[in-house]
Structures are given as structure tokens and as C-alpha cells.
Amino acid sequence: MFEYQLKKSARRKTVAIKVHNQQVTVYAPSYIAKKQIDSWLLEKKTWVDAQLLKQLTVVDCKQYPFETKKICIYSEQVNVQFEQGHYSGVKPQLAGLLITVSKRVKHQQLKYQKLLEEYLKEQLTAYIEMRLTYFCTQMNEALPRNLNIAIYKRKWGSCNSKRDLTFNLHLIGAPQHIIDYVIVHELAHLRHLNHSKAFWQRVEIFYPDHKSASQWLKINGMSLQWGF
Numbered sequence: 001m002f003e004y005q006l007k008k009s010a011r012r013k014t015v016a017i018k019v020h021n022q023q024v025t026v027y028a029p030s031y032i033a034k035k036q037i038d039s040w041l042l043e044k045k046t047w048v049d050a051q052l053l054k055q056l057t058v059v060d061c062k063q064y065p066f067e068t069k070k071i072c073i074y075s076e077q078v079n080v081q082f083e084q085g086h087y088s089g090v091k092p093q094l095a096g097l098l099i100t101v102s103k104r105v106k107h108q109q110l111k112y113q114k115l116l117e118e119y120l121k122e123q124l125t126a127y128i129e130m131r132l133t134y135f136c137t138q139m140n141e142a143l144p145r146n147l148n149i150a151i152y153k154r155k156w157g158s159c160n161s162k163r164d165l166t167f168n169l170h171l172i173g174a175p176q177h178i179i180d181y182v183i184v185h186e187l188a189h190l191r192h193l194n195h196s197k198a199f200w201q202r203v204e205i206f207y208p209d210h211k212s213a214s215q216w217l218k219i220n221g222m223s224l225q226w227g228f
């Protein structure tokens with residue numbers, strides 16, 4: 001049998017159960033004996049258990065990691081708030097980002113993570129696309145075949161002989177001039193698929209301050225990685 005709080009009232013004519021916040025409350029007319037209530041509740045046990053289980057899932061999901069967290073977008077701290085609602089989506093607000101996950105979604109945490117990643121990916125893609133166009137013109141380079149965004153543990157970007165460029169999603173936390181360095185670095189790889197002297201000379205022409213940018217990434221790189 002489950003625990004419950006009994007609320008008797010002289011005005012009540014019927015017995016009722018309410019399950020809220022993991023609490024079971026039984027409302028009963030004052031003349032009914034506790035024994036009677038208990039045997040009635042026994043019949044309702046399956047229903048009450050189902051309600052408790054349903055609420056447990058929701059309560060669990062509201063806890064970690066759903067308190068406000070801070071992430072970095074282009075070197076600025078942004079508050080990310082979570083709420084449950086009737087739909088799923090991300091809304092930029094004055095105070096940061098509001099992530100709404102529909103109550104109907106089963107894996108609340110996964111959905112929350114996915115929504116945040118998709119939003120950041122969109123932001124980073126838009127920025128990189130714009131800068132790729134600019135630097136390709138500067139470097140007299142045709143646009144890459146594909147632009148991908150992925151989560152890497154140990155590198156900021158990559159480039160292959162098919163002219164596919166991939167950038168690390170965690171770059172979204174870096175200042176834009178640092179992202180520019182990674183773009184120039186990868187574009188220079190289109191002609192030199194190595195880190196030869198010729199490669200670095202090409203980087204230097206289009207991003208003269210590459211040493212301090214690369215140093216910045218070495219020092220701050222770890223702090224750009226977020227976890228859930």
C-alpha cells in the first residue's frame with residue numbers, strides 16, 4: 001500500500017484521490033472509517049501507482065541538467081533556460097536562450113541537448129558560410145564542396161582532398177576572429193594537405209596573426225567544450 005495524506009471533511013459526500021508532486025491525498029467524508037478508505041484504496045492501487053510513475057518521470061527530467069546553465073557564444077556568456085511546454089523549440093530572448101521541450105517527448109534530456117546543438121550548429125554554419133565566401137574570394141579559391149559541422153574532441157577543423165571542410169561545433173564559443181583563423185587554416189589545406197612551410201606561408205598571407213590565434217586555441221580550447 002502507498003502512503004497518503006487523509007483529508008476529511010464533514011461537507012464531502014464522496015471519496016476522491018489526488019496524486020500531485022509524488023504525493024497522494026485522499027479526500028473523504030468525515031464519517032468514513034480509515035479501514036474502509038484503505039480497502040477502497042487497495043482497489044485503486046494500480047491507478048495510483050501508474051500516476052506516481054508517470055509523475056516520477058516528469059519530476060526527474062525537471063532536475064539536472066535543466067536548471068539555467070551558461071554557455072558561450074562567440075566568447076559571450078549566454079544563459080540557457082529550460083521549460084516544458086506544448087511544443088519543442090529554441091527561442092532567443094533578451095536574457096539568453098529559452099529551450100522548450102514538449103511534454104509529450106519521452107527523453108526530455110536528449111531532446112533538450114539536440115535542440116541546443118541544432119541551434120548552435122545553425123548559428124555557426126551561418127557565420128562560417130559568410131566568412132568562407134569572403135576568404136575564398138581573398139584567397140582566389142573556389143568554394144569548398146561541402147561544409148560540415150561536427151563535434152570533435154581534438155581538432156578544430158578538417159579538410160580532405162574532395163574539398164569537404166568540417167568545423168568543430170565547439171568553435172561557437174570562440175571569438176569570431178579565432179574562428180576566422182580556423183577557416184583560413186582549413187582553406188589553405190585545399191592547396192597543401194599538410195603542415196609544410198608552404199602551407200604556413202599561405203596561412204600567413206591571409207591571416208598574419210595566426211600564431212597568436214593558434215596559441216589562443218591551445219590555452220582556451222578545453223574551456224570551449226561543453227558537456228551535458
Ligand SMILES: [Zn+2]
Binds near residue numbers: 185189194195
Ligand atoms: Zn591543419
